[in-house]
Structure formats: structure tokens, C-alpha cells
Amino acid sequence: MHIDLTGKTALVTASTGGIGYAIAHGLALTGAAVIINGRSDGSVQKALARLREAAPDATLTGVVADLGDAAGADTLLAGLPAVDILVNNAGIYGLVDFFETDDDTWETYWQTNVMSGVRLSRALVPAMVKSGWGRVVFISSESGRNIPADMVHYGVTKTAQISLSRGLAKRVAGSGVTVNSVLPGPTLSDGLAVMLEEQRAKTGKTLEAVAAEFVMAHRPTSLIQRAANVDEVANMVVYICSTQASATSGAALRVDGGVVDDIL
Structure with a gap:
């Protein structure tokens, strides 16, 4: 299978390292123009230099924005070109006991892990619908189905992403835009x-x-x-962003190594 996304523009949030960078790398190799995002100019420039070396023919740009609040989303969206592929990868995690997780922590996780994707999808998906083609991917987690006792707050936000993905897929049904969530396991x-x-x-x-x-x-x-390694997760994301994946929408696609113990 040859995936060719030449002529498409992809935005991958939180893509200066880890899974986000691997996704950006994979998309760049398909011919897509890729927009890198990170919270500091140093991290963005370092990621761009690394990616230019790995994919010298790719069209790459970078935007510095912290997606932990509405202002950060506005910063990212300002002057952004039309985007055909949106990968909502921005997220935070950490071990905190439920009884010690205060309201501010819950709000921080909710804003970063859930509302960042809400804001960007709300702003960018209507143009995809108008054009008749688009891909939206939420990077959730197996923790969205297998809630960890030591990170309840994190698991709840990842469940919310799965629901958001399914609901948005229904909202844009029949438009040529697909919306899916990808659920990595330990990576x-x-x-x-x-x-x-x-x-x-x-x-x-x-x-x-x-x-x-x-x-x-x-x-x-x-x-x-x-x-798993980051490329194994990125491979799923790149496929689901491809033209070949046009019949898959509203799905929660597991790259969890079989951690979730069920057959669906």
C-alpha cells in the first residue's frame, strides 16, 4: 500500500517529540505539508531541523502555542492556512491519587486533553466539510477504556476524547470528512x-x-x-489519515498491544 498525501496540509499538535513527532514524520514522508506545534520556540525549531533532515523534500512550518487554554488555541489558529488533516495529539498525564486531585488539576487536564481538540476541531473542520475531504484524529489512550486507578483524572479525559471523536464523526457524516480516535497503550x-x-x-x-x-x-x-514504539503508533495514524482509510470513521482504533482485555 502506497500512501500519498501530496497536496494535503496536516497540523499535528504537540509534535516536537514522542508520538506527535513520529506522526509528523510519518505524514511528511507521504508528501503532506506538515505544521509542527510545540510550547517553546526552541523545541519547535529543534523538531523542524530534525524533521528537515529526515524528510528533506517535505514542506514544513512551525507554530509556537500552548494549547492548555483558549488563548493558546487562538495563537495557533491565527494565520493558519487551510488544514486538511488535524491530529489532536496535545495531552498531559501524571500520577495523582484521586483523593488528592484538586479542582485546578482536573481543570488543567480537561483544558489540555479535551478542550484543545474541541477548539481546533470547531475552528478547522467546517472548511474540511466545505471542501468535501478531511481527516481528524484524536490521540486518546487505552486508559480511556481501562481507567487507571492512579490516574483517574487522566483516564476520564481520554474517555471524553473517544466520545468527542464519535460524536463529531456523526456530526459530519456523509461529508467526506472522517473522524477517529487512536488509543495507544504503553509506548x-x-x-x-x-x-x-x-x-x-x-x-x-x-x-x-x-x-x-x-x-x-x-x-x-x-x-x-x-x-510499543512511537512509530508503531504513528503508522496507525498515518493510515487513518490516508485516502485509503475513507470507509473508517467514528472508530476507536487500538494500538495498545492487546492491553484492553476484550474482543472489540
Whole structure:
């Protein structure tokens, strides 16, 4: 299968590292013009330089904006060209006990993980509908179906993203615009690598081996029995953004290694 998105413009939020960068990289290799987004000019410029080296023929731009509030979304949208593909990847996570999670924390997670996608979709999808083609992807998580006891606040926002994706898909039904959510499981992204570095250094094991032990300790239902890598998640996203995926909309697509223990 050859995926060609030449002539399409993709916006990938929070794409200076981790899964977001891998998605931006994958889309750039298909010929899409890609807009990188991050919270600092330094991170955006570094990601652009890295991506230009990996995809020298790609058309790339960067926008600095923190999507944790409405002002940040406005900053990102200001002067933005028409976008054919929107990947809502911006999100935060962290371990906090439910009984110690205050209102401000709930609000911070809700604004970043849910409202960022609401705001950008509300602003950008009508033009996709008018043109008769578009792709919207919400990067949710297996935690949206398998709520973690130590991150209830995070799990709730990821469930909300799945609902938002399905509802928006219904709203634009028949328009040529598809809307889907992608649910990664434990993934060896930059954040997980940092979290596991002390254990890696202590044991002398490879990062992949330590990550596999982490997965089996905290997600023992994993069928692949390891962490996914960021490219494995990005591959699903790139496919769902393609013209070949035109019959898939309103779906919650798992890249969780089989962590969620059901057949759907």
C-alpha cells in the first residue's frame, strides 16, 4: 500500500517529540505539508531541523502555542492556512491519587486533553466539510477504556476524547470528512524513557527490556508483552489519515498491544 498525501496540509499538535513527532514524520514522508506545534520556540525549531533532515523534500512550518487554554488555541489558529488533516495529539498525564486531585488539576487536564481538540476541531473542520475531504484524529489512550486507578483524572479525559471523536464523526457524516480516535497503550516515548532511566541505569538492561518489565508489572494483560514504539503508533495514524482509510470513521482504533482485555 502506497500512501500519498501530496497536496494535503496536516497540523499535528504537540509534535516536537514522542508520538506527535513520529506522526509528523510519518505524514511528511507521504508528501503532506506538515505544521509542527510545540510550547517553546526552541523545541519547535529543534523538531523542524530534525524533521528537515529526515524528510528533506517535505514542506514544513512551525507554530509556537500552548494549547492548555483558549488563548493558546487562538495563537495557533491565527494565520493558519487551510488544514486538511488535524491530529489532536496535545495531552498531559501524571500520577495523582484521586483523593488528592484538586479542582485546578482536573481543570488543567480537561483544558489540555479535551478542550484543545474541541477548539481546533470547531475552528478547522467546517472548511474540511466545505471542501468535501478531511481527516481528524484524536490521540486518546487505552486508559480511556481501562481507567487507571492512579490516574483517574487522566483516564476520564481520554474517555471524553473517544466520545468527542464519535460524536463529531456523526456530526459530519456523509461529508467526506472522517473522524477517529487512536488509543495507544504503553509506548516507549520520551516521557516513559525519562521515567525508566533510573531503573535502566541501575540494572544495566536495555531501555526496551526495562520498558517490557514495566508493561508486565503495570499492564499484565498486554499481548505483545512489551512497550510499543512511537512509530508503531504513528503508522496507525498515518493510515487513518490516508485516502485509503475513507470507509473508517467514528472508530476507536487500538494500538495498545492487546492491553484492553476484550474482543472489540
